[in-house]
Amino acid sequence: MTIHIYQIIVVGISVVMIYSGIESLVRGKSGQTLTKLLIRIFVWGGMSLIALFPSFTNILASLVGLQGNINAVILTVFLLIFLMIFKLLSAIERLEQSISELTRKESLEEIKKK
Amino acid sequence: MNSKKIFIVIPAFNEAKVIQSVISEVKSAGYQNIIVIDDGSADNTQEKAKELEVIVLRHKLNRGKGAATKTGIEAAKLLEAEIIVTMDGDGQHDPGDISKLIEPILEGNCDVVLGTRLKNTEGMPFQRIIANKIGNLITWFLFGLYVTDSQSGFRAYSRQAAEIINTRGDRYDYDSEVIREIYTHKLKFKEVPVKVRYTEYSMGKLQKQGFINGVKTFYKMFWKLIN
Numbered sequence: 001m002t003i004h005i006y007q008i009i010v011v012g013i014s015v016v017m018i019y020s021g022i023e024s025l026v027r028g029k030s031g032q033t034l035t036k037l038l039i040r041i042f043v044w045g046g047m048s049l050i051a052l053f054p055s056f057t058n059i060l061a062s063l064v065g066l067q068g069n070i071n072a073v074i075l076t077v078f079l080l081i082f083l084m085i086f087k088l089l090s091a092i093e094r095l096e097q098s099i100s101e102l103t104r105k106e107s108l109e110e111i112k113k114k
Numbered sequence: 115m116n117s118k119k120i121f122i123v124i125p126a127f128n129e130a131k132v133i134q135s136v137i138s139e140v141k142s143a144g145y146q147n148i149i150v151i152d153d154g155s156a157d158n159t160q161e162k163a164k165e166l167e168v169i170v171l172r173h174k175l176n177r178g179k180g181a182a183t184k185t186g187i188e189a190a191k192l193l194e195a196e197i198i199v200t201m202d203g204d205g206q207h208d209p210g211d212i213s214k215l216i217e218p219i220l221e222g223n224c225d226v227v228l229g230t231r232l233k234n235t236e237g238m239p240f241q242r243i244i245a246n247k248i249g250n251l252i253t254w255f256l257f258g259l260y261v262t263d264s265q266s267g268f269r270a271y272s273r274q275a276a277e278i279i280n281t282r283g284d285r286y287d288y289d290s291e292v293i294r295e296i297y298t299h300k301l302k303f304k305e306v307p308v309k310v311r312y313t314e315y316s317m318g319k320l321q322k323q324g325f326i327n328g329v330k331t332f333y334k335m336f337w338k339l340i341n
Contacts, residue, residue, distance in 0.1 A: 097282060107173055111192050
């Protein structure tokens with residue numbers, strides 16, 4: 001099996017990303033949850049798997065029900081990115097509303113004191 | 115009704131140049147309960163408003179016209195308002211129209227009265243008319259109720275309506291969300307033609323609420339539907 005440079009780079013980055021995720025969870029850093037870690041392992045682990053074993057995309061294609069293995073990869077990545085963006089936008093929206101609520105409460109304090 | 119129970123809510127962002135004239139006009143029209151919400155202005159809007167002895171609240175951060183309006187309505191509710199009128203802080207609305215807005219509520223016929231600029235479009239820029247009509251169609255498409263001016267900030271609410279209406283929109287999507295709430299809670303509403311004064315100053319403000327902001331408002335409305 002010939003190892004190419006891109007495979008080493010992808011696996012190296014994946015290992016660092018997964019390690020930092022596990023470390024954050026173990027140390028109990030705020031914002032890190034088991035769900036987030038599992039997503040991280042799924043995404044980076046999946047990238048490493050495809051980089052090391054390109055034939056894995058054929059299995060993925062048959063699983064997803066698409067004929068072309070590249071199409072299957074693109075579709076899966078597209079769905080993942082879409083889900084991540086959706087989650088991010090939801091989080092931003094919630095933050096925006098929390099900020100507005102806090103700002104409102106603070107400005108109404110004066111009236112409540114009277 | 116005792117005029118002490120009628121509150122005028124004026125959200126203002128960087129309106130130091132005109133806020134005093136807006137407040138004075140409202141007072142001259144016979145309304146003394148005025149709540150100005152300085153929405154994190156970078157100029158001295160707050161100080162200018164305070165000089166005229168009205169209630170001035172300040173958002174430490176700019177949260178948008180919708181958020182400021184909601185703060186004003188919450189304040190009015192705390193002060194036991196029975197009728198709440200909202201109007202813009204840039205002087206485009208004529209306080210002389212307030213009586214027309216509150217009349218249907220005083221008569222007990224309505225929960226919400228919407229001031230509409232599109233029943234009399236005299237002096238209104240053409241692109242503004244088109245933009246408002248598009249806004250009306252989008253509001254109707256997303257929320258199910260067609261009104262002639264879904265983006266008007268000149269409105270009156272009964273106490274009951276103010277308690278029921280629950281919005282999340284911080285920016286210009288707030289105005290459309292109120293329409294959704296009217297439809298959802300089957301509130302009785304009426305549209306009343308109001309004058310709009312398109313001065314050089316207010317036109318400058320309108321330019322800032324141009325096409326890009328319109329697209330942002332649509333996106334926010336749509337996002338809240340699917341989220």
